[in-house]
Amino acid sequence: MTSNPATESPGLAISAAPMPSITTTHRRRLRAIWRSAGWPSHDIVDAELLAAGLLERREDVNGRTTLRVTDAGVHELVRTAEGHRSARSAHDALVSRVAATLARDGRIAWCGLSLRAWVTTPQADQPADAVPDGRWQMAMPDVYSVRQTSVAAYLLPVVHEIKVNRADLLADLRQVAKRTAYRQMAGALFYVLGEGVGDVDDIPPECGVIRAHGAIGSHARHAGEPVQLEVLRNAPTRAMDEPAGLPFAIWMALARLTPQGLPDDPQLPLIDDAPSVPPVDA
Incomplete structure (x- = not known):
């Protein structure tokens, strides 16, 4: 008969961990695994991506474990890419x-x-005439x-x-x-x-x-x-x-570059030379 630890020791009952929030670090790791053979790093980032359902573990015939991006992970990659393109x-x-x-x-x-x-x-302890790094x-x-x-x-x-x-x-x-x-x-x-x-x-x-x-x-x-x-x-x-x-x-x-023109006028306006440099206001 299988025992239930939560029933035997209520004080040691294990509650479900909250789903981790996906950060830039997670998305960067997700992209790296998508582009690679999927060898795990066995760190907390891998663990959180697995817990979020964006990665899954695969084991080959030799017992080697790799990581695979799930369908949810693919959607996350696409959503992130769309946000980057929009920005x-x-x-x-x-x-x-x-x-x-x-x-x-x-x-x-x-x-x-x-x-x-x-x-x-420049370094604080360098002499005044020294060439700064x-x-x-x-x-x-x-x-x-x-x-x-x-x-x-x-x-x-x-x-x-x-x-x-x-x-x-x-x-x-x-x-x-x-x-x-x-x-x-x-x-x-x-x-x-x-x-x-x-x-x-x-x-x-x-x-x-x-x-x-x-x-x-x-x-x-x-x-x-x-x-x-x-x-x-x-x-x-x-x-x-x-x-x-x-x-x-x-x-x-x-x-080597072409300067910016105006949409309705290919000729840039000319201004007179001033006797002094005015303040920049644009």
Whole structure:
């Protein structure tokens, strides 16, 4: 006769564990198992995916255990991929709209720029004349723009980093080296935030903050068209040290890209050269 431990020892009765919540770590492991032979890691992530019914164990003729993604796991993978595509679509559309707005306001704007920047990390105990340590950092700003001018000192290159998701914003703000690289390749750095994504207090003081009004949710109809931008905090500006206004590597990268135009006018508006660099307000 089979005994019932819960009946014999009520104090040791085992209750059903709550279903674990699925996090980014779980989804990353699920994708890895989907792409692999399914060898288990035998850690808590595997256990929680098994408990959630997203994985199941299989045993071959030699007694070796592997993991297989269940139908529920496949649905979770597809749902996650759809969410990523939707977020990316909204992001790309707002990038295009910000670039179009800058072009409308008289700047030359590019999307898709990719450069390496040398980011230095000075040490507190180093002498003042010592060369600080550093490393190469990939810099891929969402929008990079310059003023239309014939005077190199008036170019005022600006990086606009676009955020339509708060989790993406918070993850980006933890990447100090990336932000430093942006500030080395431009005279100012702005974060452009969709409504509800973040606020001024979230952004470091060395960066400007812009709110993009009505940009999320209607991006499919307005991609490539100007968007209403409100400057919540202007960005501190600095002069570029290069004699030509920009490093040669940036000029070459810009030469390989086509600048953003306006939907109804292929010609970008021209502006007069100013005697001094005005504040950035877009």
